[in-house]
Every structure is written in structure tokens, then in C-alpha cells.
Amino acid sequence: MSEEQDLSLNAVRAFVQVARDSSVTRASKTLGITQSSVSRHIAVLEDYFGAKLIERRGRQSQLTDFGRLFADAVAEPLDTMLFTAKRMRRNGRKDANRLVVRTSLSTFAYTVLIPNLREFSKEMGGVTVDVISTLTAPSSTDSFDVLLTRDITLTEPADRWDIYDEQLVCVGASDCVAGRGLKALRNTPVIAVTSRPDILPTWLRGMDLKTSDITSGARYDHHYLALPAVTTGNSLLVAPHIVVAELIRQGLVEMLPGSRAPSGMQYRAYAIDRSSNPDVARAFCRWLTRLCRKMTEVDVPGR
Numbered sequence: 001m002s003e004e005q006d007l008s009l010n011a012v013r014a015f016v017q018v019a020r021d022s023s024v025t026r027a028s029k030t031l032g033i034t035q036s037s038v039s040r041h042i043a044v045l046e047d048y049f050g051a052k053l054i055e056r057r058g059r060q061s062q063l064t065d066f067g068r069l070f071a072d073a074v075a076e077p078l079d080t081m082l083f084t085a086k087r088m089r090r091n092g093r094k095d096a097n098r099l100v101v102r103t104s105l106s107t108f109a110y111t112v113l114i115p116n117l118r119e120f121s122k123e124m125g126g127v128t129v130d131v132i133s134t135l136t137a138p139s140s141t142d143s144f145d146v147l148l149t150r151d152i153t154l155t156e157p158a159d160r161w162d163i164y165d166e167q168l169v170c171v172g173a174s175d176c177v178a179g180r181g182l183k184a185l186r187n188t189p190v191i192a193v194t195s196r197p198d199i200l201p202t203w204l205r206g207m208d209l210k211t212s213d214i215t216s217g218a219r220y221d222h223h224y225l226a227l228p229a230v231t232t233g234n235s236l237l238v239a240p241h242i243v244v245a246e247l248i249r250q251g252l253v254e255m256l257p258g259s260r261a262p263s264g265m266q267y268r269a270y271a272i273d274r275s276s277n278p279d280v281a282r283a284f285c286r287w288l289t290r291l292c293r294k295m296t297e298v299d300v301p302g303r
Contacts, residue, residue: 007048014041015053016078019071024061030141079140098128099280103148105267106133107223111243112295113148113288120287127280145275146284150267157273161285164242164267164292168203170259171244172236177254182207184236184256189217191226191237199263203238206261242267245295267292 017027018038028035046053053067063071103109109131117129132144137152147154150166171177176188192200204210217235220226223243230237231252237244241260247253269288271281 011041102144158270166265
């Protein structure tokens with residue numbers, strides 16, 4: 001590369017990815033290009049600098065002192081530039097009317113979000129919303145516009161909405177609950193949800209009860225599996241009010257009077273700065289905040 005030639009941005013990006021992954025193979029998979037292309041990009045940079053950037057040691061690619069100095073200097077500015085460019089690239093996109101929502105709240109998505117997406121789509125002129133459910137924390141290379149979570153910490157730039165302060169309630173089919181109040185706990189088994197082992201102990205403390213005050217029932221992995229069981233069986237379920245509010249409204253379950261207790265957990269929505277549709281992502285978070293407020297303002301007995 002002659003002195004008159006400009007520095008290749010693609011070569012810099014490939015080098016930074018190799019520096020992060022410590023591997024040409026992993027970097028090629030992350031970037032979606034061949035290993036030979038990554039190697040050529042590194043060769044171009046080394047020719048430009050007249051210095052070695054990377055040393056191969058088996059399958060590992062270790063930075064030289066010069067390479068480490070360059071990587072430390074350019075990695076963060078490169079991320080900022082790529083994120084900003086992606087965020088501002090709007091014209092001519094085939095998926096301009098599509099939003100990707102990533103969530104760790106599978107039951108919330110099943111009971112609250114997805115049944116109401118038609119309303120949001122109508123408000124936004126037919127926008128399509130993809131919903132991805134996963135418990136893993138996102139990385140900067142994952143493609144999504146909104147993160148909906150209760151327990152995942154987001155490290156990248158985003159606008160945040162606090163959409164719901166979780167309230168726990170105990171519900172059961174009408175014939176299990178009607179006229180019995182908290183006395184129903186004495187001889188009606190309480191379902192356990194293993195994906196939220198915190199819920200039952202938290203609710204018991206809020207009710208000033210002990211484990212010995214209830215009868216243990218069946219176990220289910222998730223609340224969305226337990227909901228059909230509690231609507232049709234002889235059992236009780238402690239769950240976030242927002243995920244059973246519609247069942248209460250429909251009369252499929254009844255809430256034990258006086259069984260409401262805060263869990264201390266908060267549901268949050270993030271509109272990611274690098275979203276391809278930042279305006280739609282923020283509109284979605286505002287709409288979801290309104291929806292949660294509406295769902296939890298349902299007037300139910302024992303509120």
C-alpha cells in the first residue's frame with residue numbers, strides 16, 4: 001500500500017474483530033466473511049504500517065505490542081462510527097417497517113405483548129414486530145431494536161422505559177377461591193414455577209406467611225405452562241398480576257382477596273441506539289408502557 005493510498009476501513013474492522021476474538025476463524029464467522037479475506041485485510045494493514053500487528057500461535061492470534069496499541073486506540077471509535085451509520089441508514093431499506101423485540105420475559109410476551117401487537121401495528125401503519133425470546137444477555141453484534149427485560153443488564157447506549165413494577169397475586173379457579181380468601185391456602189396446593197424460584201418465597205414474606213402455611217403443588221418450568229393448570233385444576237398459583245390480569249377479567253381465574261404483594265422487580269424496555277428504526281423502537285416502548293398501565297388498572301376484587 002503506497003503512502004498516497006487511504007487506510008482501508010474494512011481492514012481496520014477485520015483487525016479489531018481479530019483482536020477481540022483472538023482468532024482469525026472466529027473473527028471471520030462474526031464478520032460473515034472468509035478466513036482468507038480476514039488474513040488479506042490484516043496483510044493490507046501490516047503493509048500500510050510497515051509493522052506486524054498479529055502473531056500466530058497455533059490457533060490463537062496474539063497482538064504484537066504495536067497491534068495492541070492500535071487496537072486500543074481505534075476499537076471504540078470504530079464501534080461508535082458503525083453504530084451511528086447503521087442507526088442513520090434509513091432510505092431504501094426493505095425492512096423499514098419491521099421491528100425486532102428481544103425479551104427474557106417469555107410469559108409476559110405470551111400473555112400480554114403478543115395478544116396486543118395488532119393494536120401497535122395498527123397505530124404504526126402496519127409495522128411488523130418480530131419477537132425473540134432468550135435468557136442470554138445481548139451482545140453488540142446481535143440484531144434487534146428493543147430489549148424487554150426484568151433481569152438483564154444492558155451495557156450499550158439505549159433509551160430506557162420503566163414499564164411495570166411487579167406485583168404478585170395468588171389466583172385460582174372460582175370454585176377453589178370463591179368465599180374462602182386466604183383460607184384456601186390451608187388445603188389447596190400451590191403450584192411452583194421453577195424458572196422463578198424467587199416468587200413464592202417473596203410472596204410469602206409479603207403476606208407474613210411461612211412455607212409450612214401452604215401445601216406444595218405441582219411444578220412447572222414457566223408461568224405460561226402453569227396458567228392452563230390453574231384455570232382448569234384444583235390448585236392455586238402465585239404469579240405477577242400483569243400476566244393473569246386478562247384471565248381475571250375473563251373470569252377464568254379469581255384472585256384471593258388481600259393477596260397482593262410487591263416483588264421488588266421491575267420490567268424495563270430499552271430502545272437501542274443502534275436500532276435501524278429508532279423512532280419506531282421508541283414509539284413501541286411508549287406504547288408498551290401505556291399497555292402495562294392499562295392492564296394493571298383493571299378493576300378486580302381484592303385489589
